[in-house]
Structure formats: C-alpha cells, structure tokens
Amino acid sequence: MHAAGSFAAAEGILRPALAVRPGDGFLWNALGVMAAEQGRPAEAVRCYRRALALGAGTAGLWTNLGNALTKLRQHATALACQEEAVRLAPEEGAFRYNLGITLAEADRHAEAVTAFDAALRLSPAHPMARWDRGRSLLHLSNLPRGFADYEVRLENGLVPPRPLPGARWDGRPFPGKRLLLLAEQGFGDTLWASRTLPRLRALGGEVVLECQEALIPLLAPMGWVDRIIPAGAPLPEADWHAHLCSLPGLFAPRLEMLSGEPWLRAPEARLPAMRQRLNGAEASTLRVGIVWSGSTAFPRNAERALTLERFLMAFDLPGVQLFSLQKGPPEAELRAAGAHRIIDLAPHLRDFADTAAAVAELDLVIMTDSAVAHLAGALGCPVWLLLSRPAHWLWMQxxxxxxxxxxxRLFRPRAEGDWNHVLDGAAAALMRLVRQGGKAGN
Known part of the structure; x- marks a missing residue:
C-alpha cells in the first residue's frame, strides 16, 4: 500500500497490527512513515520516538525522525538525527541526501552541497540529489554549477514528461530552423526567464513560445517571438525545443554577466485607464501597491505569505495611499476588512498586462515573494520584496x-519566522521615503 501511494490504507493495516503487537518498534516506525506521508509530522515524531524507546534504533529510523523534525523546523535536533543515521550507515547515499536537505532547510547551503556531493558519490543515480544540490549552489551564487544541476528537473520527473518535437536546444544558432520554447513552473518563472527572449533574434530562425494565457497580452506586443501559443494547446512541429527556465543558464551562466536592467514595458493601450483609476490619490501622497500572498496552490505559500492585517499595520502610514494588487483567495481579507483607505485594483486586473500598467503607474510596490515581484523588476519599477527564511534560491543569501x-530591494529576516524584523525595517524605510518626498529605489 505504501509503494502504491495508498498511505491511509497502509495506516489502516498498521493500526490493528499494533493493537496485537504494541511493543514492535518496526511497526511504530512504519506508522510514523504513513503519518509523515499524510502531512502529520508531529505525529510521525511521536511514532519514531516510540520505536526508538522499543530498541528499533536503525539508521533508517533515525533519518525518518530527522526528516519529520525538519518539517517541523526543528533544525538542530533534526541535524543530530541525520548525523546519527550517517554514523550508523556511512555508505548509504540516501542518508547523506537527507542530511543535505536538513542543512539546506536550515539555510546552511555550503554544508548542504558537501552532503549532496557525498550522496551522489555513493548513489550516482539518486533522483533528487542533483536537483537539491543545484538549488543550494544557486543560493550560494554559484551559477555555473547550479544551472548545470538545475537541468536534472527535465530528467527526474519534476517537469512532467511529454512528447516534444525536435532535439533539445543547447544555445547554438539556428538559422532557417524553428525553436519551440516550453512553459514550465509558474508565472514568475516565465517572467524571470523572459529576459532572454530579446537575444534569440540574433541567432536566426523562427521562435514559437508556449506561454501561460494570462501572460500573453503582456509578452505578445514585445515582438520578440514569431508566434505565441497558450499553454496546453497542441505543440507545433519544431527542429529544436527548450524549456524556458533553461534559458538563463544558457545566456547568463555567471553572476557577473547579469545586468539587472529592465526588459519589459507595460502595453501603452492599458495605461490611460489605469492612470485614471490611480488619480484618486492626492498628488502629495506616495502611491504604493501591495501584495501579501502568492498563489495559495503553492505548497509552501504559507511560509512566504503574510496577512493583510500585518501589511496594514506596517504600511498604512500618513502620506501613503495603498493600492491592492492582490489576486486569488487572499482578496477575501480585503473584503473582510470593511471600510478602509486602501484602493482595490484587483477587479481591474484581468491579466498581467493590466497588472503591468498598474505597477508602472505606482511609485512603489511592497510585497511578499510572488510573480508580481518579477513583473515589477522586469519593468524596472521600484519593488521592495519581503523575504522569509529560507528564501527562494533566486534571492541568494x-x-x-x-x-x-x-x-x-530585499528585506530579510534575522532568523526563521522573524517577520517582525522584516516589516519593521520596511516600514521605517517607507516612513523615510515619505518624509523625503522622494521616489523609491533599491
């Protein structure tokens, strides 16, 4: 049942077995695995510790306990468990990998890379070790090695496999040929990778872009590609194909090659209506857009999101007019807040072209990590990004x-969960900006 992914059914087998043999540490370990698989790490910890008390102190049990404690963000205890697993079974690559995960979650990426290196020496075919090593390397600004490992997502199933036309493109010129660029991951990933699209023209040939539908009105007017097809539509024939998030590694494989210059612009046709909507703010006030949550479908969104209440506490200041750019389920927080000075732009944001027009007309955007941050950065508009810890690898360390x-501009916590420090620093910076009557920058 476990092998088939039927974790609840497996638990239903284990509990009666434990009723018969309550002193069997291996059964308690197995029950802990099922609890962990179903998103109950605290219960898993209790099961694993019961197994340890019954003398089932195998290396696998210690690493299971370390994994559950990592989920609970108890990094020091988790690390001690992973080290014990490695001591008991030093030649087992999977335990070195789990050690690396615990170190990476604790933001100790240099040590994590060492652990992942050891895991790959012992288990070269480990399906995830290269991926996680790559992300730690990118956290450490080691783009050449990090991007090389990042490509493993196309081989280990992280990017769902599908039939693709042509050969995998490696960055070579393609005159007279067709290159198909494939969408992957989220809106922010597409926006981040789109920085490379203007450079494709110099390589010749035809470029077809697969893209999320909400981004097409923003990217199509830029004229960088010959054709855009919505994600999910049938793919055309092509000589070459490339996944979008592979392009930055091909065009900017070293940190010193990044310019940070903007490459997008808001569609001119969308600006007048948005300008009119923002004109309600007094001329002397700073017009600040806010986004307090990313996509709620993202499994770890709760770690990087805040509540509207905390945003208002920090940024609802005299001399500031707040505009909500928030989309999705968190919009309900704005409706629940009732009468308030904040102006809600969400009903007017049909796609990313509208959002780009709004961002271009604002003085500043303050937000947690989500796609609008990439949009504002790509437009060259001032954006203050409030980061959790650990943050996404793109924001490095x-x-x-x-x-x-x-x-x-990045606002970082002193420690994990330290949102007070992040909000305090950004609120103080906003107060200074209002006093100076200036424009925001990085």
Whole structure:
C-alpha cells in the first residue's frame, strides 16, 4: 500500500497490527512513515520516538525522525538525527541526501552541497540529489554549477514528461530552423526567464513560445517571438525545443554577466485607464501597491505569505495611499476588512498586462515573494520584496539587492519566522521615503 501511494490504507493495516503487537518498534516506525506521508509530522515524531524507546534504533529510523523534525523546523535536533543515521550507515547515499536537505532547510547551503556531493558519490543515480544540490549552489551564487544541476528537473520527473518535437536546444544558432520554447513552473518563472527572449533574434530562425494565457497580452506586443501559443494547446512541429527556465543558464551562466536592467514595458493601450483609476490619490501622497500572498496552490505559500492585517499595520502610514494588487483567495481579507483607505485594483486586473500598467503607474510596490515581484523588476519599477527564511534560491543569501533586478530591494529576516524584523525595517524605510518626498529605489 505504501509503494502504491495508498498511505491511509497502509495506516489502516498498521493500526490493528499494533493493537496485537504494541511493543514492535518496526511497526511504530512504519506508522510514523504513513503519518509523515499524510502531512502529520508531529505525529510521525511521536511514532519514531516510540520505536526508538522499543530498541528499533536503525539508521533508517533515525533519518525518518530527522526528516519529520525538519518539517517541523526543528533544525538542530533534526541535524543530530541525520548525523546519527550517517554514523550508523556511512555508505548509504540516501542518508547523506537527507542530511543535505536538513542543512539546506536550515539555510546552511555550503554544508548542504558537501552532503549532496557525498550522496551522489555513493548513489550516482539518486533522483533528487542533483536537483537539491543545484538549488543550494544557486543560493550560494554559484551559477555555473547550479544551472548545470538545475537541468536534472527535465530528467527526474519534476517537469512532467511529454512528447516534444525536435532535439533539445543547447544555445547554438539556428538559422532557417524553428525553436519551440516550453512553459514550465509558474508565472514568475516565465517572467524571470523572459529576459532572454530579446537575444534569440540574433541567432536566426523562427521562435514559437508556449506561454501561460494570462501572460500573453503582456509578452505578445514585445515582438520578440514569431508566434505565441497558450499553454496546453497542441505543440507545433519544431527542429529544436527548450524549456524556458533553461534559458538563463544558457545566456547568463555567471553572476557577473547579469545586468539587472529592465526588459519589459507595460502595453501603452492599458495605461490611460489605469492612470485614471490611480488619480484618486492626492498628488502629495506616495502611491504604493501591495501584495501579501502568492498563489495559495503553492505548497509552501504559507511560509512566504503574510496577512493583510500585518501589511496594514506596517504600511498604512500618513502620506501613503495603498493600492491592492492582490489576486486569488487572499482578496477575501480585503473584503473582510470593511471600510478602509486602501484602493482595490484587483477587479481591474484581468491579466498581467493590466497588472503591468498598474505597477508602472505606482511609485512603489511592497510585497511578499510572488510573480508580481518579477513583473515589477522586469519593468524596472521600484519593488521592495519581503523575504522569509529560507528564501527562494533566486534571492541568494545576505544581500539586500538582486542581481536579477536593479529596481528591487530585499528585506530579510534575522532568523526563521522573524517577520517582525522584516516589516519593521520596511516600514521605517517607507516612513523615510515619505518624509523625503522622494521616489523609491533599491
């Protein structure tokens, strides 16, 4: 049942077995695995510790306990468990991999890379070790090695396989040929990767872009590609294909090659109506857009999102007019807030072209990590990004700026879960900006 992914059914087998043999540590370990697989890490920890108390102290049990504690963000205890698993079974690559995951989740990426290296020496075919090593390398700004590992997503199933026309493109010129660019991951990933599209013209040939439908009105007027097809539509024949998120690694494989210069512009036809909607703000006020949550479908969104209430506490300041750019289920928080000075632009944001027009007319956007941050950076508009810890690899470590986007400023926590520090720093910066009567920058 476990092998088939039927974790609840497996649990239904294990519980009666434990009623018969309550002193069987291996059964308690198995029950912990089922609890962990169903998103109940605290219960899994109790099962694993019961197994340990019954003397079932195998390396696998220790690493299971370490994995569950990692999910609970108890990194020091998790690390001790993973180290014990490695001590008991030093030649097992999977345990080195789990050690690497615990280190990466604790934001200790240099040590994580060492653990992933060891895992791959012992288990070269491990399906995820290269992927996670790549992300840690990118956190550390090691783009050449990081992007090389990042490509494993096309081989290990992270990008769902499908029949693709032509051969995989490696960046060579393609005069007289057709290159098909494939959408993957989220809106922000497409926007981030679109920085490379203007460079494709110099390589000759025809370029067809597969793209999420909400981005087509923004990207089509740029004229970088010959044709855009919506994601999910039948793919045309092509000589070459490439996944969008592979392009930055082909065109900018080293940190010093990043300029951070903007490459997008808001469609001119969308600007007048948006300008009119923003004219309700007093001329002397700073017009600030806010986004407090990314897609709620993203499994780890809760770690990077905040509530509207916390945003208002930090940024609803005299001299500031707030405009909501928030889309999706978190919009309900704005309706629940009742009468308030914030102006809701969401009903007027049909697609990313409308959002680009709004961002272009604002003085500043303050937000948590989601696609609008990439949009503002690509437009060259001032954006302050409030980061959780650990943050996405794109934001690297320690720095307050981003090499990807010159107009972006990063606000980081001192420690995991330290949103007070992040909001306090951004609120103080906004107060200074209002006093100075200036424009926001990075």
């Amino acid at each position: 320690e720095r307050a700026d981003s090499p990807w986007y010159r107009s972006m």
